[in-house]
Amino acid sequence: GAGVSQTPSNKVTEKGKYVELRCDPISGHTALYWYRQSLGQGPEFLIYFQGTGAADDSGLPNDRFFAVRPEGSVSTLKIQRTERGDSAVYLCASSREGNSPLHFGNGTRLTVT
Amino acid sequence: KQEVTQIPAALSVPEGENLVLNCSFTDSAIYNLQWFRQDPGKGLTSLLLIQSSQREQTSGRLNASLDKSSGRSTLYIAASQPGDSATYLCAVRPSNYGQNFVFGPGTRLSVLP
Numbered sequence: 001g002a003g004v005s006q007t008p009s010n011k012v013t014e015k016g017k018y019v020e021l022r023c024d025p026i027s028g029h030t031a032l033y034w035y036r037q038s039l040g041q042g043p044e045f046l047i048y049f050q051g052t053g054a055a056d057d058s059g060l061p062n063d064r065f066f067a068v069r070p071e072g073s074v075s076t077l078k079i080q081r082t083e084r085g086d087s088a089v090y091l092c093a094s095s096r097e098g099n100s101p102l103h104f105g106n107g108t109r110l111t112v113t
Numbered sequence: 114k115q116e117v118t119q120i121p122a123a124l125s126v127p128e129g130e131n132l133v134l135n136c137s138f139t140d141s142a143i144y145n146l147q148w149f150r151q152d153p154g155k156g157l158t159s160l161l162l163i164q165s166s167q168r169e170q171t172s173g174r175l176n177a178s179l180d181k182s183s184g185r186s187t188l189y190i191a192a193s194q195p196g197d198s199a200t201y202l203c204a205v206r207p208s209n210y211g212q213n214f215v216f217g218p219g220t221r222l223s224v225l226p
Contacts, residue, residue, distance in 0.1 A: 004156070006156075033213060033214070035216075040218070041218055041219075042117070042202055042204075042216030042217050042218045042219055043157070043202075043204075043216045044216075045213040045214070045215070048213050056213055058213075059213065091156055091157070093157075099144055099145060099164070099206075100162075101147060101159040101162045102147060102149075102157075102159060102204075102214060103159060104149075104156035104157040104158070104159075105156050106154075106155055106156040107155075107156050
């Protein structure tokens with residue numbers, strides 16, 4: 001596709017459940033980022049991939065959060081034992097390489113009830 | 114640790130006015146700075162990317178400047194239109210640690226017809 005695609009656009013889950021959020025970056029973009037955004041705030045960094053490897057995962061809040069990018073394209077953000085505080089919009093972005101503009105998807109709105 | 118602030122938090126102007134949005138960052142060691150626009154319920158759209166060696170970038174009615182040594186950037190919007198109403202965010206990419214972009218909280222702009 002022409003842009004970054006994120007699925008699902010909305011996800012409602014119960015506290016304690018496991019969720020997976022998917023990101024399809026722009027074709028050929030080697031860098032992929034996950035961010036989390038709460039209402040009225042700027043995006044908060046979670047993890048950055050360069051190719052298949054996580055080059056920087058310093059933003060992951062705890063070990064319930066994990067992300068993969070096995071073939072250097074699609075990435076999945078996985079959240080175990082969800083908590084109400086995990087509710088936010090999860091944004092994915094990609095770029096051709098580290099110093100190029102970031103291109104964002106429309107995000108997945110996660111609501112934990 | 115890099116911190117990014119944006120002033121004002123919100124701005125309301127009549128159509129046709131020229132306006133300036135401000136972005137400040139605490140650490141001048143950056144690769145680049147990027148300005149984004151975010152419409153409600155949407156992801157971020159890249160507007161302008163300024164590399165650390167550049168002083169300004171222009172795109173249509175938008176002009177972004179960068180003063181790296183003083184830790185400041187401004188986004189100038191000429192002849193504002195109601196369609197410019199959105200939240201504008203700036204983000205910096207540090208050059209001395211991490212690979213992620215650090216975002217400001219954004220300025221919410223309303224252009225009144």
